[in-house]
Amino acid sequence: MNKIVLSMGMLAVFMFTGCGSVDPSMPQSSVHVKKKALTIKTKGQTIFSSVAGSETLFKASHKLKGKHRAVAKIVVPTINDINKEVLRRGYRYYQIVSPTQINNLEGFPINNKNDLAAFLNPQTSMPRHELSMLETGATLMDNQKSQSVVSVPFLIFGTTEFNLVVRLVKEPRVEEIVWDAKN
Amino acid sequence: MRKLIFTALVMGTTLYAEVHAPKVLVDNSFETAEYQLFVTNTRHVAITQAMTAKLVYEGDIKGYYKKHHKMVEKQYKTAEEVSKRLSSMSGSLGNALYYKDVQSLQNIGVATIGSMALNAMLGGILGDETYVQVKDYYLDGKIQTRLIKYLSSDDGLDEKERKMVYSTTDNQSYHYRSGGFQSVTFK
Numbered sequence: 050m051n052k053i054v055l056s057m058g059m060l061a062v063f064m065f066t067g068c069g070s071v072d073p074s075m076p077q078s079s080v081h082v083k084k085k086a087l088t089i090k091t092k093g094q095t096i097f098s099s100v101a102g103s104e105t106l107f108k109a110s111h112k113l114k115g116k117h118r119a120v121a122k123i124v125v126p127t128i129n130d131i132n133k134e135v136l137r138r139g140y141r142y143y144q145i146v147s148p149t150q151i152n153n154l155e156g157f158p159i160n161n162k163n164d165l166a167a168f169l170n171p172q173t174s175m176p177r178h179e180l181s182m183l184e185t186g187a188t189l190m191d192n193q194k195s196q197s198v199v200s201v202p203f204l205i206f207g208t209t210e211f212n213l214v215v216r217l218v219k220e221p222r223v224e225e226i227v228w229d230a231k232n
Numbered sequence: 233m234r235k236l237i238f239t240a241l242v243m244g245t246t247l248y249a250e251v252h253a254p255k256v257l258v259d260n261s262f263e264t265a266e267y268q269l270f271v272t273n274t275r276h277v278a279i280t281q282a283m284t285a286k287l288v289y290e291g292d293i294k295g296y297y298k299k300h301h302k303m304v305e306k307q308y309k310t311a312e313e314v315s316k317r318l319s320s321m322s323g324s325l326g327n328a329l330y331y332k333d334v335q336s337l338q339n340i341g342v343a344t345i346g347s348m349a350l351n352a353m354l355g356g357i358l359g360d361e362t363y364v365q366v367k368d369y370y371l372d373g374k375i376q377t378r379l380i381k382y383l384s385s386d387d388g389l390d391e392k393e394r395k396m397v398y399s400t401t402d403n404q405s406y407h408y409r410s411g412g413f414q415s416v417t418f419k
Contacts, residue, residue, distance in 0.1 A: 080400045082413040125418045156300035158272040158380040179412020189386035
């Protein structure tokens with residue numbers, strides 16, 4: 050009995066330490082990526098307010114009732130609303146200038162909602178189809194404190210908030226990282 | 233006893249995770265558990281064979297911020313000069329749209345430089361391993377677009393491994409873990 054338990058235990062250890070087979074038929078210098086499309090059903094309210102003394106800056110604040118750890122639910126509707134607002138103000142390009150962690154003016158390179166949601170919440174983009182049952186849903190990159198830009202309340206009765214400052218750009222240069230409201 | 237063995241076998245087959253990794257990574261004994269690659273094309277221009285690439289920056293994110301900071305600071309100084317001259321020329325220009333734009337830029341400038349210092353200081357504590365590769369693409373001597381590849385990883389990658397990751401794609405952001413690759417889009 051003990052021997053069986055021991056050998057099964059060892060087998061399990063081999064499996065979870067990555068002793069799996071390797072598929073050599075994968076193409077070189079290109080990655081086979083599984084594409085996944087998600088639809089966001091929840092929607093909070095985005096409130097826009099202007100920054101004093103400025104024509105090109107405005108604040109966007111998205112509020113969604115409840116505690117939401119999956120920040121894609123907040124990030125994606127916010128960006129969709131900002132795109133509409135930017136077009137309404139007669140501009141096409143803009144930059145996020147606050148919060149600091151995702152400040153395009155400082156050189157933060159992400160300028161589309163899919164990548165931003167995946168960056169702020171790595172779990173949403175994780176390749177679950179390739180994971181074994183025992184691997185956890187949380188990724189190692191979820192531990193990064195630097196990515197917590199959405200304020201999640203302590204209790205479920207609170208409100209999850211995402212506050213941004215956006216700067217409108219008339220004619221961006223090639224090297225400038227800008228968001229395209231029509232894209 | 234039979235039940236135990238049977239259960240163990242069933243469990244074994246369900247838990248078994250097959251690893252799919254690109255040959256380029258396998259052949260070169262690529263060792264990391266997890267990374268995310270984000271590709272930014274500043275003008276959304278597709279990269280073709282006819283274009284020539286010029287490397288602007290490759291390496292640690294901190295170095296990129298320092299370089300970028302210098303560039304931005306230069307822009308602010310120019311903008312400041314322009315706004316001073318304009319306002320000295322005519323007081324009415326002070327209320328013009330352009331002047332306000334410059335003013336707002338300067339306001340951000342102060343915040344940027346402050347937060348930049350904070351970033352550099354906290355980077356070592358908060359930061360994971362983050363690298364960037366910035367390339368400009370030219371066609372007939374004219375700049376077409378800038379491609380930024382932002383690589384965020386749970387573990388340190390050496391220079392050779394980073395180069396391999398950058399070479400895997402020009403247009404696709406993805407997440408790698410346990411040999412699986414996935415990219416996600418939202419509606």
